[in-house]
Amino acid sequence: MPLPKPARDSSSSSNEYERELVSKNSLKGANKFWGMYAGEHAAGTEFMIGPLFLLSGVSLQNIFLGLLFGNLMAVLSWRYLCAPIATQARLTLYYHLEKIAGKWLVLLYNLANGVLFCFLAGAMITVSATAVGIPFNAPMPSIEDLYPNSISFVVIVLAVGVVISIVASLGYETVAKFANIAAPWMVLVFLACGIVSFKQLDVSSWSTLNALWTESIAFAQEGQTESTMGFWSVFLFAWFCNAAMHVGMSDLSVFRFAKRASYGWATSAGMYVGHYMAWIAAAFMLAAQIKLLQDANPVPGPMANNVTGLAGIICVIVAGWTTANPTIYRAGLAFQGMIQTFYPRVSRSKTTFVAGLVATFAGVFPAFAWKLLGFVGIYGTILAPIGAIIFCDWHFRCKGNADTLHRSQPATPFNLTVLFAWLIPVGVALYFIQYAGVTPWAFPLPCWIACGALYLLFNRKTTFAS
Amino acid sequence: MKLALKTLSRLGLAFTIIPSFLFLFDLIRLETVKLAMIAGVVLWFATSPFLQASAASRVVHSENQDNL
Numbered sequence: 049m050p051l052p053k054p055a056r057d058s059s060s061s062s063n064e065y066e067r068e069l070v071s072k073n074s075l076k077g078a079n080k081f082w083g084m085y086a087g088e089h090a091a092g093t094e095f096m097i098g099p100l101f102l103l104s105g106v107s108l109q110n111i112f113l114g115l116l117f118g119n120l121m122a123v124l125s126w127r128y129l130c131a132p133i134a135t136q137a138r139l140t141l142y143y144h145l146e147k148i149a150g151k152w153l154v155l156l157y158n159l160a161n162g163v164l165f166c167f168l169a170g171a172m173i174t175v176s177a178t179a180v181g182i183p184f185n186a187p188m189p190s191i192e193d194l195y196p197n198s199i200s201f202v203v204i205v206l207a208v209g210v211v212i213s214i215v216a217s218l219g220y221e222t223v224a225k226f227a228n229i230a231a232p233w234m235v236l237v238f239l240a241c242g243i244v245s246f247k248q249l250d251v252s253s254w255s256t257l258n259a260l261w262t263e264s265i266a267f268a269q270e271g272q273t274e275s276t277m278g279f280w281s282v283f284l285f286a287w288f289c290n291a292a293m294h295v296g297m298s299d300l301s302v303f304r305f306a307k308r309a310s311y312g313w314a315t316s317a318g319m320y321v322g323h324y325m326a327w328i329a330a331a332f333m334l335a336a337q338i339k340l341l342q343d344a345n346p347v348p349g350p351m352a353n354n355v356t357g358l359a360g361i362i363c364v365i366v367a368g369w370t371t372a373n374p375t376i377y378r379a380g381l382a383f384q385g386m387i388q389t390f391y392p393r394v395s396r397s398k399t400t401f402v403a404g405l406v407a408t409f410a411g412v413f414p415a416f417a418w419k420l421l422g423f424v425g426i427y428g429t430i431l432a433p434i435g436a437i438i439f440c441d442w443h444f445r446c447k448g449n450a451d452t453l454h455r456s457q458p459a460t461p462f463n464l465t466v467l468f469a470w471l472i473p474v475g476v477a478l479y480f481i482q483y484a485g486v487t488p489w490a491f492p493l494p495c496w497i498a499c500g501a502l503y504l505l506f507n508r509k510t511t512f513a514s
Numbered sequence: 515m516k517l518a519l520k521t522l523s524r525l526g527l528a529f530t531i532i533p534s535f536l537f538l539f540d541l542i543r544l545e546t547v548k549l550a551m552i553a554g555v556v557l558w559f560a561t562s563p564f565l566q567a568s569a570a571s572r573v574v575h576s577e578n579q580d581n582l
Contacts, residue, residue, distance in 0.1 A: 233558045244538075
C-alpha cells in the first residue's frame with residue numbers, strides 16, 4: 049500500500065489533515081501547546097468538580113496531595129504514552145484506529161464518544177444555566193434534586209441549550225476563536241475566585257484552615273464527616289478524568305502537530321492550572337459559601353457571584369458555553385459519521401443541532417452535573433481502553449515503525465478481536481460499577497491493561513509473527 | 515494603535531487579578547473587587563479580539579478540544 053502523502057498545504061489553518069500525514073511545515077511550536085492546554089482545562093466543569101470533593105468529605109491534605117500526584121501521572125501519560133506515538137505516526141486517533149480496527153468499529157467508537165459527549169455537554173449547559181438564572185431570581189436545584197426543581201430552571205436550561213446548539217450547528221470557528229480570547233481571562237477569574245474565597249474563610253494557619261474545612265464537610269453532610277474519597281480516589285480521579293485523552297490516545301490528534309514528543313510536558317499547564325488551581329479555588333468557593341451563608345448547595349452561578357460578582361457570573365457562562373460548544377460539535381460529527389452510512393447526504397449542522405438538543409435535554413436534569421465525578425469515571429472507563437489497542441499495536445505489531453502503520457490496512461472493516469478486547473473488560477467494569485457500587489474512576493487503568501492484553505492474546509499469531 | 519490595544523488588554527487582566535490580592539491583604543473591600551473585575555471584563559473583551567484577530571487560530575485541532 050502507498051504511504052499516506054504529507055499534505056502540501058502549510059499555511060491554511062483550516063486544513064486539519066483528517067486522513068493524511070501532517071506535513072513538516074505545518075508542525076507547531078511548543079508555545080502553542082502550552083497555551084492551548086492551559087486555556088482548555090479552565091472549563092465550566094471545574095466549577096463543579098472542586099465543590100464535589102468537599103461534599104464527598106475529602107480532607108484538604110488528600111485534595112492537595114492526591115491532585116498533585118494524580119495530575120503528575122496524567123502529565124506523564126501524555127508525555128510517555130500518547131505524544132511519542134503521535135509525533136511518529138502523525139495521524140488522528142480515528143484514522144489510526146481505522147487502520148487497526150476497520151471503519152465500522154471506528155463508527156461504533158465514535159457513537160460511544162458522541163453519546164457520552166452529549167451528557168457531558170448537558171452538565172455544562174446546567175452549569176451555564178445556574179449563572180444565567182441569577183438575574184431572573186430563578187430557584188436553583190439543590191444537590192438532592194436529581195430532576196428539575198422548577199419550571200423557570202427548565203426554561204432557562206432550554207433557552208441556553210438551544211442557543212448553544214444553534215451556534216454549534218452554524219460552525220465551529222467563531223466559538224473556537226472566542227474560547228481562545230476568553231481563556232487567559234478565565235484562568236485569572238478562577239484564581240481571583242480562589243483568593244477571594246480563601247480570604248473569606250478568614251484563616252491564619254494550616255490547622256485553622258483544616259479545622260474550618262472539616263466543619264464545612266460536617267455542615268454539608270449534616271453532622272457527619274464521613275469521606276467517600278480518600279487519597280487514592282482523588283489520585284485516580286485526577287489521573288483518569290482525562291483518560292480518554294492521554295491513555296485513551298484521543299490527543300494523538302493534537303500531538304501529531306508537535307515537533308517533538310517532549311511537547312507532552314505542555315499538558316502540565318492544563319493539569320496544574322485547570323485541574324489543580326481551579327479545582328481547589330472552586331472548592332474554597334463552596335467552603336466560603338458555607339461559612340458566610342450556611343448554604344452547601346454547589347451551584348456554580350451563585351457561588352461565583354458571591355466571590356467575584358458579575359465577572360464571576362460571566363465566567364461561569366463563558367466557561368460552560370465555550371466547552372459545551374466543541375463537545376456538542378464533536379458529538380454532531382460522530383452522529384453524522386454514523387448516519388451517513390445510511391443517509392449519505394445528512395448535513396453536519398443537522399446532526400450537531402440534534403446532538404445539542406440531546407445535550408439540552410440532559411442538562412434539564414441536574415443529576416448529570418451533581419454526579420459528574422462518577423460520570424467522568426465511566427467516560428474514561430468506556431473510552432480509554434481503545435488507547436491500549438493503539439499502544440499495543442504500535443509497539444508489538446508495528447515495532448514503533450510509522451511506515452509499517454501507514455502501509456497497513458485493516459483485515460476487515462469490523463475487527464471483532466478489537467471489539468471483544470474492548471468490550472469484555474468494559475462490560476465487567478460497568479457491571480461492578482452498577483451492581484457492586486465500586487467507584488468508576490478505579491476502572492480505567494485495569495480496563496486499559498486488560499484490553500491491551502486481550503488484544504495481544506487474540507492477535508498473537510499476526511502480531512508476534514510479523 | 516496596537517500598542518494601545520495591548521496596554522489596555524493587559525490592564526484588563528490586571529484589573530481581573532490584582533484586586534483579589536488587594537482584598538487578601540485588607541487593602542480594598544469586596545465590593546471594590548467586584549467593580550474592578552467588571553472593568554477587567556470590559557477592557558479585556560473590548561481589546562483582545564482585535565489583537566488575536568490577525569493571528570492564526572491557536573487551536574491545534576479544532577475538533578478535538580478537551581471537555582473537562
